[in-house]
Each structure stands twice: as C-alpha cells, then as structure tokens.
Amino acid sequence: MTRVGKGFVFRASNAGPLDALLVFAIVAAAVVSAFPLVWMILSSFKTPAESMQVPPVWIPATPTFDAYGEVASVINAGRSFWNSAVIATTTTLGILVTSLMAGYAFAKYRFKGRDLLFAAVIATMFLPPIVTLIPLYRLVGTMGLNASLAGVIVPNLANAFGIFLMRQFIAGVPDDLIDAARVDGASELRIVFAVVAPAVAPAIAALTLFAFVYHWNTYLWPLTVLQGNTDNYPIVLSLSRLLSYNRGAMNTGLVMAGAAMAVLPPLTMFVLLQRFFVDSIVSSGVKG
Amino acid sequence: MTRSTRTSALVMLTPAVSLVGVFIFLPMLLTIWLSFQAWSTQTGFGAAQFVGLQNYADLLSPLSVGRDFRQASWNTAVYTLLSVVVILPLSVLLGLMVHQNRVAGGHVLRTILFSTYMVPMIAVALVWSKLYSPNEGPLNQILGWFGVGRQMWLSSPDTALVSVVILNVWQQVGYFTVLVIAGLTQIPVALYEAARIDGANPVQSFFGVTLPLLRRTLLFSAVIAVINAVQVFEPVALITQGGPANSTNVLTYYIRRVGIERAQGGLGSAMAVMLMLALIVVIVALFAFARQGEHEK
Numbered sequence: 355m356t357r358v359g360k361g362f363v364f365r366a367s368n369a370g371p372l373d374a375l376l377v378f379a380i381v382a383a384a385v386v387s388a389f390p391l392v393w394m395i396l397s398s399f400k401t402p403a404e405s406m407q408v409p410p411v412w413i414p415a416t417p418t419f420d421a422y423g424e425v426a427s428v429i430n431a432g433r434s435f436w437n438s439a440v441i442a443t444t445t446t447l448g449i450l451v452t453s454l455m456a457g458y459a460f461a462k463y464r465f466k467g468r469d470l471l472f473a474a475v476i477a478t479m480f481l482p483p484i485v486t487l488i489p490l491y492r493l494v495g496t497m498g499l500n501a502s503l504a505g506v507i508v509p510n511l512a513n514a515f516g517i518f519l520m521r522q523f524i525a526g527v528p529d530d531l532i533d534a535a536r537v538d539g540a541s542e543l544r545i546v547f548a549v550v551a552p553a554v555a556p557a558i559a560a561l562t563l564f565a566f567v568y569h570w571n572t573y574l575w576p577l578t579v580l581q582g583n584t585d586n587y588p589i590v591l592s593l594s595r596l597l598s599y600n601r602g603a604m605n606t607g608l609v610m611a612g613a614a615m616a617v618l619p620p621l622t623m624f625v626l627l628q629r630f631f632v633d634s635i636v637s638s639g640v641k642g
Numbered sequence: 643m644t645r646s647t648r649t650s651a652l653v654m655l656t657p658a659v660s661l662v663g664v665f666i667f668l669p670m671l672l673t674i675w676l677s678f679q680a681w682s683t684q685t686g687f688g689a690a691q692f693v694g695l696q697n698y699a700d701l702l703s704p705l706s707v708g709r710d711f712r713q714a715s716w717n718t719a720v721y722t723l724l725s726v727v728v729i730l731p732l733s734v735l736l737g738l739m740v741h742q743n744r745v746a747g748g749h750v751l752r753t754i755l756f757s758t759y760m761v762p763m764i765a766v767a768l769v770w771s772k773l774y775s776p777n778e779g780p781l782n783q784i785l786g787w788f789g790v791g792r793q794m795w796l797s798s799p800d801t802a803l804v805s806v807v808i809l810n811v812w813q814q815v816g817y818f819t820v821l822v823i824a825g826l827t828q829i830p831v832a833l834y835e836a837a838r839i840d841g842a843n844p845v846q847s848f849f850g851v852t853l854p855l856l857r858r859t860l861l862f863s864a865v866i867a868v869i870n871a872v873q874v875f876e877p878v879a880l881i882t883q884g885g886p887a888n889s890t891n892v893l894t895y896y897i898r899r900v901g902i903e904r905a906q907g908g909l910g911s912a913m914a915v916m917l918m919l920a921l922i923v924v925i926v927a928l929f930a931f932a933r934q935g936e937h938e939k
Contacts (some may be wrong), residue, residue: 373745380739380747387754390812391761393780395770409783456658463651475764477665480865480925482873484894485914488683489672490665496686512661538681542650571762573876574894578902590764594880597768613765624760628753635805 405606421611438588448511457520523557560634676911683907697912721872737822755816767877799889825859
C-alpha cells in the first residue's frame with residue numbers, strides 16, 4: 355500500500371477539482387463515522403437538564419463527571435469490569451492455545467481425513483450462534499455451569515476462525531525450521547509453542563485482538579447463560595440495566611457515560627494492535 | 643504416516659476438535675433432533691417427546707406463534723437484504739477512498755472506520771437510541787437544517803427496521819472496507835497501466851479492472867454480511883423489544899424469546915432449523931451467482 359507524505363493535500367499546483375472532491379469525501383466519511391462516538395463522549399459530560407433540552411445541546415456548558423460516578427454506583431461497575439476482563443482474557447488465552455495446536459496439526463501433519471475434518475470445523479464459522487443457543491443452554495446447565503463465569507467461558511475456548519487463521523499462517527512457516535527443532539530433540543508441543551508461535555507472532559497479535567474484542571463485546575450468550583445473576587454480569591450486560599434504571603431522556607448522560615466506559619478497553623486494544631489486525635485480514639481473510 | 647505423527651496429531655487436535663464438537667456440533671445436532679420433539683427448555687433432554695412435524699406445522703399455522711415467526715422471518719430477510727445492499731457498495735467506495743494515493747487522509751479514515759467495529763453492539767444501540775430520539779436527539783436537528791421534517795426513527799413501525807439497519811451499517815462498514823482494501827492491494831498495478839494505455843478513463847478501469855477482480859472479495863463480504871445480519875439482537879432486545887407493532891421482531895430475538903424465555907425448546911429449535919436451512923440456501927445461491935459471473939467472462 356502506498357503511503358502519501360503529509361502535506362500532499364496542500365500542494366495546490368497539481369491538485370485538480372477531483373482532488374478537492376476526494377478530500378471532501380474523506381473528511382465527510384470520517385466525520386459521519388466518528389460522530390456517534392463524539393456525541394457519546396460529549397453527552398456523558400452533560401447535566402441531566404442539558405440532556406433533555408430541545409433543540410439538543412452539543413457542547414455541555416459546564417462539563418461534569420457526575421454521570422460516571424452514578425454509573426459506578428448503579429451497576430457496580432468495578433465488578434462488571436472485572437467479570438468482563440476475566441471472560442475476555444481467559445477465553446482469548448484458551449483460543450490462542452487451542453488454535454495454535456490445531457492450526458499446526460492442520461498445516462504441518464498429513465493424516466487420513468485431515469481435509470474433511472478441517473472443512474467440518476471451518477463450516478461452523480458460518481453458523482450463527484442462535485442456531486445452537488437453545489440446546490447449548492441446556493447442555494451447559496447439565497454440566498452445572500449455568501449462571502457462572504465458567505459457563506460463559508468454557509463453550510468458547512476454541513473456534514473455527516482461530517484455527518483457520520493459525521493454519522493459514524503456520525502453513526507459511528518453513529518446514530526446515532520445524533525439522534531442525536525435531537533434530538535437536540524438541541517435543542512437538544515444545545515446537546508449537548517455542549518455535550512456531552514466535553514465527554507467527556503477528557497472527558497471534560491479530561487473533562488476540564479479534565478474540566478479546568469479540569468476547570468483551572458479546573452479549574447474547576452471557577445474557578442467556580447467566581440467567582439474571584447480575585453479580586457475574588460483564589459490563590455489556592450491566593449497561594442494559596442502566597437503560598431501565600431510569601427510563602426517558604433523564605438517563606441519557608448516565609447511559610452515555612456507561613457506554614463510553616465499556617468502549618474504552620476494546621478501543622484501546624485496537625489502537626495498540628491495529629497494524630496486525632489489518633495485516634491478518636489482508637493475508638487470511640480473502641485468500642482462503 | 644508414522645505412529646508418532648498419529649499420536650502427535652491426536653494430541654494437537656483433541657482440545658480444539660473436542661470443544662468444537664461438544665459445544666457446536668453436538669448442539670447443532672440436538673437442535674435438529676429437538677425440532678421434532680415437544681420439549682420444555684427447563685427440563686432435561688430425556689423429557690423430550692417425539693411429535694413428528696408438529697412444531698413445523700405450528701410455525702406454518704395461523705396460530706400467533708406462526709404469524710409472529712413468519713413476520714420475524716420476513717423482517718430478518720428485509721433487514722439482511724438491506725444491510726448487504728448498502729454495505730457492499732459503500733465498502734467499495736470507502737475502500738477506494740482509503741486505498742487511493744492522490745490525497746492524504748486514507749489511513750486516518752481507515753482507522754476511524756474500523757474503530758466503530760470495536761464498539762460493543764450494546765453501546766452502539768444505546769448511543770443510537772439517543773441519536774434517534776425524535777425530540778432531543780441530534781439527528782432530527784441536523785436533518786432540520788436541510789429542511790427535512792421530523793422523523794420518528796425507532797418509534798414508528800414504518801422506519802424502525804431501517805433505523806436498525808442504519809446503525810448496523812454504521813458499526814460494520816469499516817470491517818468490510820478493510821476486506822475491500824485487502825482485495826484492492828492484490829490487484830496488480832500493471833493492469834491499471836494497461837487499461838490506461840488502452841485509453842480507459844478511471845470509470846472504465848473501475849468497471850473493467852477493479853470490480854471484476856474484486857469478485858472473490860465481494861462474495862466473501864456478502865456471505866459474512868448475511869451471517870452478521872441474521873445475528874442482529876442487541877438493538878432489538880434492548881431498545882425496541884421487537885416493536886413497534888412487531889416491525890423489528892427478528893429471528894435471533896424471536897427464537898431466543900420462544901426457546902429460552904418461554905422455554906418452548908422444540909418450537910424454538912424448529913425455527914432455528916428453518917433459519918439454518920434458509921442460510922444454506924442463500925449462501926449456496928451466492929456462490930452459484932459468483933461462479934456464473936466467472937463463466938460469463
């Protein structure tokens with residue numbers, strides 16, 4: 355991808371009307387895309403009176419952090435954040451381990467039925483979670499995991515996307531590297547985690563981001579399996595309680611503050627790892 | 643294949659394959675089996691009683707559950723179609739805007755677009771429900787500046803579903819834009835050079851070079867967009883509860899409502915099977931459509 359030096363826009367000599375239109379379109383797209391989040395932040399600093407004003411107030415006159423404090427008291431935000439962190443981190447670690455191992459086997463071993471098994475696993479990528487939700491709910495209940503964090507985590511410790519991503523990247527790791535480690539007497543498990551994993555570090559970064567963000571944000575399964583046990587609610591579930599806490603325009607600041615708090619971790623993760631994210635889509639998403 | 647590779651393959655595959663087997667394949671088979679049973683979700687699987695095609699018959703009957711199911715199926719189809727039809731062209735347009743190198747700003751735009759994809763859907767739903775607010779929301783105010791009248795957005799059966807489509811497009815388009823960018827980077831620059839030498843203008847080279855070579859990307863995008871669209875849940879569960887007048891009742895919401903909240907597991911499973919079949923048909927049709935286009939070339 356070509357990088358354009360900063361200041362190119364202002365070199366008016368060879369900039370035609372098409373360039374001006376292009377700049378306008380880019381700015382417009384960026385503004386439309388950023389607007390809801392900017393509005394969210396601005397509204398979180400408004401007083402309840404400002405939130406109810408017609409026509410709407412854009413910039414709060416005296417920004418207040420009150421809404422953030424109120425969120426913390428209404429939904430036990432600390433506990434919710436902790437639950438989200440436990441769910442997202444544990445699930446991500448599990449996915450990394452299972453995906454690395456299975457991706458390695460699918461990429462580097464030859465065994466009977468390999469391609470069929472791989473196809474069957476990949477097919478589950480196209481299965482929306484609602485299709486399996488009802489029996490899964492019962493199944494996890496039978497295991498005694500309903501209403502617990504384990505119930506949220508355990509069914510998600512492996513997924514097709516991770517296995518697919520890892521297989522794509524590990525296929526590109528030279529066999530010589532693996533054979534050399536075998537000659538040195540390394541076990542296969544050691545090879546996966548000490549030789550192959552470092553060689554596919556960008557893919558691991560990408561999968562970490564995908565998995566963490568997905569499981570931080572996911573709503574349907576925790577809502578179903580936790581059965582209203584609010585002590586174990588992750589932040590996304592607790593947010594929904596803000597809406598019913600005080601219906602109407604009164605709670606706008608509160609809801610916006612809560613949303614802003616929930617958005618922060620995945621967005622931070624994205625800013626830190628976005629380079630790998632895009633690269634992994636480029637090299638795995640389409641070629642596959 | 644040596645014995646030791648077989649053992650190693652087993653060790654490597656067991657964690658992932660058993661998890662996917664127990665928590666995805668087994669429930670999928672159970673869904674199909676349960677769709678032929680009368681079964682309360684509150685009881686064990688052993689309590690299920692075979693009823694043949696009764697659940698399916700109920701879904702096609704004039705009973706209220708049948709009417710609501712058909713409405714939810716229709717809403718889901720409309721929602722999915724609208725999402726795909728808006729997202730695909732928009733992602734190509736935005737992808738071209740990011741990928742071009744005439745003016746700066748593409749990379750910043752990509753970051754902003756993609757960052758919305760990181761936002762939890764629940765936060766998207768909450769924020770947009772306030773943006774849409776007919777009185778104190780900013781969207782009606784902005785439209786007012788351009789002389790557009792007051793819209794009811796999520797509060798009117800005529801506009802509620804479209805309003806949910808808009809917030810969904812806003813959240814997801816960045817992901818599809820990155821897919822398009824990925825596709826664009828794989829088009830050899832030489833092809834554009836050749837088109838230019840042949841006297842093609844930018845519009846002609848877009849339709850002659852870019853679009854045909856993006857076919858696989860767009861097929862992949864379309865499949866993912868369909869699968870994402872049928873999963874819409876949070877805005878409906880939280881903001882509209884399927885209303886007003888059933889206009890935003892979509893399948894993910896309705897299946898959960900019947901199968902989990904009302905504990906009618908057999909009936910909910912029959913709906914899930916119908917959804918699964920519909921998805922298979924749509925995805926196969928998309929692949930067939932893309933392949934047919936390839937032959938015509």
